Amino acid sequence: DQQVKQNSPSLSVQEGRISILNCDYTNSMFDYFLWYKKYPAEGPTFLISISSIKDKNEDGRFTVFLNKSAKHLSLHIVPSQPGDSAVYFCAARSMRVGGNKLVFGAGTILRVKS
Amino acid sequence: DGGITQSPKYLFRKEGQNVTLSCEQNLNHDAMYWYRQDPGQGLRLIYYSQIVNDFQKGDIAEGYSVSREKKESFPLTVTSAQKNPTAFYLCASSYQEEQFFGPGTRLTVL
Numbered sequence: 001d002q003q004v005k006q007n008s009p010s011l012s013v014q015e016g017r018i019s020i021l022n023c024d025y026t027n028s029m030f031d032y033f034l035w036y037k038k039y040p041a042e043g044p045t046f047l048i049s050i051s052s053i054k055d056k057n058e059d060g061r062f063t064v065f066l067n068k069s070a071k072h073l074s075l076h077i078v079p080s081q082p083g084d085s086a087v088y089f090c091a092a093r094s095m096r097v098g099g100n101k102l103v104f105g106a107g108t109i110l111r112v113k114s
Numbered sequence: 115d116g117g118i119t120q121s122p123k124y125l126f127r128k129e130g131q132n133v134t135l136s137c138e139q140n141l142n143h144d145a146m147y148w149y150r151q152d153p154g155q156g157l158r159l160i161y162y163s164q165i166v167n168d169f170q171k172g173d174i175a176e177g178y179s180v181s182r183e184k185k186e187s188f189p190l191t192v193t194s195a196q197k198n199p200t201a202f203y204l205c206a207s208s209y210q211e212e213q214f215f216g217p218g219t220r221l222t223v224l
Binding site: 004009011032034036041042043044046049083089093099100101102104105106107 | 120149214216
C-alpha cells in the first residue's frame with residue numbers, strides 16, 4: 001500500500017523554465033512533508049519541507065505547496081538550472097502514528113536541458 | 115566537520131555470506147535509520163533506532179539485523195536469509211523531522 005505516490009517517473013524541462021514535481025498521499029495523519037534531492041550513487045540531501053498547518057513554504061528558487069483537502073503537494077523550481085537534474089523524493093511523516101519515521105515516494109527524475 | 119559516513123562505498127559478496135555495512139555519525143543525533151533503494155523504487159525502511167540499545171523493525175526487516183551499542187554507530191548486517199540483497203543501502207540520522215543521509219553503500223551479491 002503506497003501511502004506516498006509520485007506518479008511521474010520523469011520530467012524534462014528547459015533551463016530557465018519552471019519545474020513542477022507532484023506528490024500525492026493517502027494518509028490523512030501525515031503532519032509533515034519533505035522533499036529530498038538525490039544524485040546517482042549519493043545519499044539524498046534535504047531540500048525543503050512544510051508542516052501540515054501551512055499551505056506554502058518558500059526557500060530561494062524552491063517553493064512547496066500543500067493542498068490538504070486534495071492530499072497533494074508540489075515542488076516548484078524557478079528558474080530551473082542544469083544542476084537541478086537529479087531524482088526528487090517526496091517524503092511524509094505522521095508524528096502520532098510513526099514518530100519521526102519517513103515514508104518515501106518512488107521519486108521523479110528531473111532533467112533540465114540547457 | 116559533522117556528518118554521516120558509510121563504508122565501504124562498494125561491496126561485493128558471494129551468495130550465502132553475511133555482510134555488515136558500517137554507519138557512523140558525529141551529529142549527536144539520537145535516531146538512526148537504514149533504508150534500501152532499488153531501481154524505480156523509493157527508499158524503504160529496514161530498521162530504525164530512536165535511542166542507544168533500542169531498535170525497531172521497519173517495513174522490510176526480514177533477512178537483516180542491526181545493533182545500536184553506541185550513539186554514533188548503527189551497523190547493518192545483511193544475512194544469507196535476505197533473498198535479494200543486491201541494492202543501494204542508505205543510512206540516516208535525525209534530531210527532529212529532517213533526516214540526514216550518508217553517501218550510501220552499493221552491495222552486490224554474486
